[in-house]
Amino acid sequence: MAGRDRIVHLLRQLEKAACRCPAHSHTFHQASGHDCGRKTDYAFEMASSNIRYGEGVTREIGMDLQNMGARNVCLMTDNNLSRLSPVEAVLESLVQNGVNYKVYDNVRVEPTDSSFKEAIAFAKKETFDIYVAVGGGSVIDTCKAANLYACHPDADFLDFVNAPIGKAKPITGVLKPLIAVPTTAGTGSETTGVAIFDFEKLKAKTGIASRAIKPTLGIVDPLHTLHMPERVAANSGFDVLCHALESYTALPYNMRSPCPPNPINRPAYQGSNPISDVWSRHALNVVAKYMKRAVNDAEDVKARSSMHLASVFAGIGFGNAGVHLCHGMSYPIAGNVKTYMAKGYNVDHPVVPHGLSVVLTSPAVFAFTASMCPERHLEAAEILGADVSNTKREDAGLLLADTLRQFLYDLKVEDGLSAVGYTKDDIPDLVRGTIPQERVTKLSPREHTEEDLTNLFEASLKLY
Structure with a gap:
């Protein structure tokens, strides 16, 4: 018995002396923070959306939404793309699979804080359970922001915007699923938790960066790049x-x-x-x-x-x-x-x-x-x-x-x-x-x- 008590005492002493880094400590979750004596980071974390790639794979999106139990889908695009084949392909798949949806096609190419807010207002008017973005980075980023703020209706716009322009608050709430269908070969926004916009007051771009806003799925259909x-x-x-x-x-x-x-x-x-x-x-x-x-x-x-x-x-x-x-x-x-x-x-x-x-x-x-x-x-x-x-x-x-x-x-x-x-x-x-x-x-x-x-x-x- 004395031996057992000694072991327990020794373990407690080690716990007090141990580094509280999450990589080294099972008690990390009990504390609000830690200090392992380093000024620089010691770890990195990989995060990415699921990616599906293939010629013509857009036709599967209606089935995806059906599989996810979608009841009311928000489809975002821009005015030019709304008349082109990528959006037509998505809408055809939604109709064939009986998916209820509403379209927002007023996304601005190179979005601003004002255009973000217009899309957010649209998202807040309805009770959308899934978001779909069809377009380049401007569309996907706008849709990320709309999803974020519709799920945080009481948040101030600058709450999640990168510091020092915004408050850069951590995003702790759960967002709705977002499926991104990129139509350009550039931004990679279908994979990332980043949404960029022009902050008009400063005449400079800033954005929101959090793994929480990354798309659930990126449907990468190379046929869309031909336009x-x-x-x-x-x-x-x-x-x-x-x-x-x-x-x-x-x-x-x-x-x-x-x-x-x-x-x-x-x-x-x-x-x-x-x-x-x-x-x-x-x-x-x-x-x-x-x-x-x-x-x-x-x-x-x-x-x-x-x-x-x-x-x-x-x-x-x-x-x-x-x-x-x-x-x-x-x-x-x-x-x-x-x-x-x-x-x-x-x-x-x-x-x-x-x-x-x-x-x-x-x-x-x-x-x-x-x-x-x-x-x-x-x-x-x-x-x-x-x-x-x-x-x-x-x-x-x-x-x-x-x-x-x-x-x-x-x-x-x-x-x-x-x-x-x-x-x-x-x-x-x-x-x-x-x-x-x-x-x-x-x-x-x-x-x-x-x-x-x-x-x-x-x-x-x-x-x-």
Whole structure:
């Protein structure tokens, strides 16, 4: 008996002395937080929507909704897509399977806080039990937000928006199922818990980032990408390119701070990690092989199908690792647009498409970040077709920058920020719009100042 008491006493002493990290402690759930003596994180978590891929797989969505017991479905799309074959295919499947639905087709391309709120108001008027998003990232992100706030009717809009613009409150409530049917090959929004919008007051993009809002299922039907105009295919592909490059070169997860006091506080964007690396690297290989073919020939089913999958691959990669400077700097580029009207987009307002706003700074950004992980920058340049056999580590950034410039030139990308309406006088506003994007900019492998951001924007005014 004395021996048993001694063992119990020893176990209690060990419990008091032990690290309270969830990886090491069975008592973690009893506490509201923990402190294992680290300033940086020690773990990463992989999350992704279920993905179904195949030509014509859209016809199954009605059966999915029936299987899920859907009684009243909210289908969201944009006004242009509402008249095209992807939406027609979804509606046909819903009708054939007797699914009751209502359509919201007023999603804005490059959504704003105002357009998000309009969609949220629509969602709150009804009692929807499942959401379906048919479209590109704008549609899927809008649908995520509508689902979130309809399930949290008393929440203020800024409650879940990323800090420092919003309050970044953890999402603890359960959302309704959401099925995403992507029609572009770029954002990867069908895989991620991220919803991006233009915050009109600041003329910069921000968003909501939480695993809670990721779609339940992404139905990836490559036939839907065949309708994309050439420039839409190009700009969507540039988003895939930068998702892959930024997540692969992001600050490693175990160098990101702070270490979260509770798993619910661990961000969706956690830094590069061994699992995300696999997805990001593979996506980059697919982009290198198929993107030019997909842009130049809308009937190249193999190329467009491959880019659709690459979008998913990169989405899983960056959805867990995160992106950094190209995306952080892109938000004010898109948000401060004056008169530029992108070709191939059926919109009635000035717009710098997301993928274009991201890729315009990529040569300058990767020349800047390469010193922190030159091997990864060299590997990326080699995947994109560069000869790295005689390249020194210190020249990795310049090589990748030159490789990207040639890639963009071949795909007829506008000659820098000046070609989409910006001048040197606009740079202070662009820098100010980048500063609040710390959710992503802090994942840059190289620390940066406002002066660094100014120099990067200046270097991006012209590309060639």
